[in-house]
Amino acid sequence: MLTEDLIHEIDHEAAVFEQRRGACIDALRVVQRQRGWVDDESIQDIAAVLGMTADEVDSVATFYNLILRRPVGRHVIRICTSVSCWIMGSEMLVEYLQRTLGIGLGETTKDGRFTLIQNQCLGACDHAPALMIDDDLHRDLDPGKLEKILAQYQ
Amino acid sequence: MSERPLTERIRPDGAPITLSEYEAAGGYQAVRKALGGMSPKDVLQVVKDSGLRGRGGAGFPTGVKWSFVPENPHPKYLVVNGDEMEPGTFKDRVLLEGDPHLLVEGVILASYTIGADVAFVFLRGEYLESERQMKKAITEAYAKGYLGKNILGSEYSLELYVHMSGGRYICGEETALLNALEGKRGNPRTKPPFPQTSGLWGKPSIVNNVETLCNLPGIIAKGPEWFKGLSKTANGGTKLIGVSGKVKNPGLWELPLGVTFREVIFGHAGGMRDGLSLRGIIPGGASTDYLTEEHLDVEMDYETVAKVGSRLGTGTMILMDNKTCPVGMIHNLITFFAHESCGWCTPCREGLPWAEKTLRAIERGEGVMEDLAVLDRLVVDLGPGMTFCALAPGAMAPLGSGLKYFREDFERHIREQRCPWK
Ligand SMILES: Cc1cc2nc3c(=O)[nH]c(=O)nc-3n(C[C@H](O)[C@H](O)[C@H](O)COP(=O)(O)O)c2cc1C
Ligand code: SF4
Ligand code: FES
Numbered sequence: 001m002l003t004e005d006l007i008h009e010i011d012h013e014a015a016v017f018e019q020r021r022g023a024c025i026d027a028l029r030v031v032q033r034q035r036g037w038v039d040d041e042s043i044q045d046i047a048a049v050l051g052m053t054a055d056e057v058d059s060v061a062t063f064y065n066l067i068l069r070r071p072v073g074r075h076v077i078r079i080c081t082s083v084s085c086w087i088m089g090s091e092m093l094v095e096y097l098q099r100t101l102g103i104g105l106g107e108t109t110k111d112g113r114f115t116l117i118q119n120q121c122l123g124a125c126d127h128a129p130a131l132m133i134d135d136d137l138h139r140d141l142d143p144g145k146l147e148k149i150l151a152q153y154q
Numbered sequence: 155m156s157e158r159p160l161t162e163r164i165r166p167d168g169a170p171i172t173l174s175e176y177e178a179a180g181g182y183q184a185v186r187k188a189l190g191g192m193s194p195k196d197v198l199q200v201v202k203d204s205g206l207r208g209r210g211g212a213g214f215p216t217g218v219k220w221s222f223v224p225e226n227p228h229p230k231y232l233v234v235n236g237d238e239m240e241p242g243t244f245k246d247r248v249l250l251e252g253d254p255h256l257l258v259e260g261v262i263l264a265s266y267t268i269g270a271d272v273a274f275v276f277l278r279g280e281y282l283e284s285e286r287q288m289k290k291a292i293t294e295a296y297a298k299g300y301l302g303k304n305i306l307g308s309e310y311s312l313e314l315y316v317h318m319s320g321g322r323y324i325c326g327e328e329t330a331l332l333n334a335l336e337g338k339r340g341n342p343r344t345k346p347p348f349p350q351t352s353g354l355w356g357k358p359s360i361v362n363n364v365e366t367l368c369n370l371p372g373i374i375a376k377g378p379e380w381f382k383g384l385s386k387t388a389n390g391g392t393k394l395i396g397v398s399g400k401v402k403n404p405g406l407w408e409l410p411l412g413v414t415f416r417e418v419i420f421g422h423a424g425g426m427r428d429g430l431s432l433r434g435i436i437p438g439g440a441s442t443d444y445l446t447e448e449h450l451d452v453e454m455d456y457e458t459v460a461k462v463g464s465r466l467g468t469g470t471m472i473l474m475d476n477k478t479c480p481v482g483m484i485h486n487l488i489t490f491f492a493h494e495s496c497g498w499c500t501p502c503r504e505g506l507p508w509a510e511k512t513l514r515a516i517e518r519g520e521g522v523m524e525d526l527a528v529l530d531r532l533v534v535d536l537g538p539g540m541t542f543c544a545l546a547p548g549a550m551a552p553l554g555s556g557l558k559y560f561r562e563d564f565e566r567h568i569r570e571q572r573c574p575w576k
Binding site: 021 | 238281317354396398436494
């Protein structure tokens with residue numbers, strides 16, 4: 001069930017559009033921000049709030065890279081693997097993360113601490129390689145720096 | 155130092171300019187001037203006279219685009235394209251985070267000109283700091299009467315909202331962006347009808363890039379002649395120009411259009427890192443054709459870069475050094491495009507993964523010479539006019555030019571059955 005607060009927030013987003021379904025992506029983002037990912041029940045709830053079918057909402061949810069339809073860990077690492085970061089050594093960072101966390105891309109650590117996801121260019125190419133952990137952007141990385149940064153996310 | 159109307163207020167640390175600081179530096183004077191005594195037609199004429207061209211990649215003249223918007227029906231919409239997902243591009247973010255009121259003022263001017271009732275800032279989903287700064291600036295602008303009902307006591311009213319994308323490169327394409335803004339999957343739409351007549355919710359709409367709109371306050375306050383004078387060539391204005399890759403000093407600068415690649419790469423960016431030399435230049439984001447060292451003295455403006463077979467694009471260049479494998483780099487680019495293809499039309503949906511697999515095989519030393527013919531063929535079949543939107547032709551730009559300039563590197567991978575860089 002969506003909480004009253006969430007429904008209120010989605011209604012608020014929907015008010016600016018000519019049709020309520022305009023707020024579909026906003027609604028998915030709102031739910032994900034609170035719960036980390038979007039489960040089937042939330043898809044149905046959003047559909048009910050916006051007057052859409054659940055399949056319509058799911059077809060939107062699965063189109064967008066940033067909407068997660070599977071459970072994630074406490075922290076989500078989004079590593080940029082696009083061209084400027086690749087030139088500057090993102091492959092080394094991916095290898096480091098996979099080795100240190102013991103997981104592959106798209107996977108979550110057993111203790112539920114980290115999920116590792118590949119991301120497209122983060123718009124920080126002059127400070128490559130870059131990644132985001134949750135809402136924070138980290139730039140000019142190497143494995144040494146990354147080790148210290150990871151420690152901040154327990 | 156030349157004038158830098160887009161970035162002169164931005165602090166070295168990038169912390170945002172507040173409303174009072176923006177006003178103290180002459181901010182919102184252009185809105186006062188326009189709403190206080192210019193008709194929308196007057197403003198349109200000034201923008202046309204300035205020769206301003208879209209900074210989102212295609213370089214279409216802004217005034218001409220606006221002139222197709224009909225008087226009715228209402229509501230009409232202005233949509234700011236802040237999707238900025240093309241790899242290698244990091245320019246709009248600097249404006250959004252560093253001087254958000256400049257964009258708000260540009261939005262008001264554009265909206266007034268086309269008679270828009272509502273405007274949206276469409277931001278890529280990862281730009282959370284941009285979201286914070288834009289929302290704060292919009293709240294401040296409402297409080298001071300720059301937005302909302304009867305702006306500064308005039309007849310004109312405008313509502314402005316921020317929308318955060320769900321994340322997909324195709325959403326930067328203006329008709330896909332409109333679908334995304336309507337809460338749908340971001341597939342492009344058939345053109346015509348063009349958004350100017352049938353855009354958001356079927357209403358007249360204009361989509362403009364962040365940097366394009368940020369040029370408007372200066373143009374309205376200081377006039378078209380001033381704007382043209384900022385540039386070194388016939389294309390008016392300055393341009394945000396960026397460099398990423400293995401240079402000594404990667405970064406972003408506001409420079410006169412017409413600056414040469416050499417001045418940017420060896421001047422502002424400090425040249426290549428020690429022990430490296432320059433092999434390839436992708437001038438303006440991942441969807442532009444490679445240039446090489448022989449093009450260093452080309453002037454960066456829309457026509458001149460097009461004349462040598464590439465595009466100015468977003469103006470943020472990606473450099474390939476002599477220790478970076480061209481096949482690996484192109485494989486990386488095509489992997490991006492294959493992942494981001496919206497899947498709507500067959501040549502792009504099927505062709506990009508095919509190109510990706512072929513490149514992967516060559517990079518791993520499993521390629522055969524016939525693969526090059528396959529790639530050549532795909533460059534034609536996914537090229538301009540062959541697909542539903544410009545994503546696939548954009549993807550073919552670095553591939554086609556890469557096959558031309560670095561063919562020997564492809565052949566060596568196949569002959570030696572390995573990547574010579576590994
Ligand atoms: C696949 C694709 C992605 C695009 N991404 C962007 C983008 O992120 N930002 C942008 O301003 N324009 C982007 N464009 C160009 C837009 O379609 C449109 O031309 C532009 O927003 C118009 O604004 P302008 O005239 O002010 O440049 C993209 C085009 C294509 C085909
Ligand atoms: S060219 Fe690619 S991105 Fe564009 S409509 Fe076709 S499948 Fe979608
Ligand atoms: S390529 Fe990684 S931030 Fe742009």
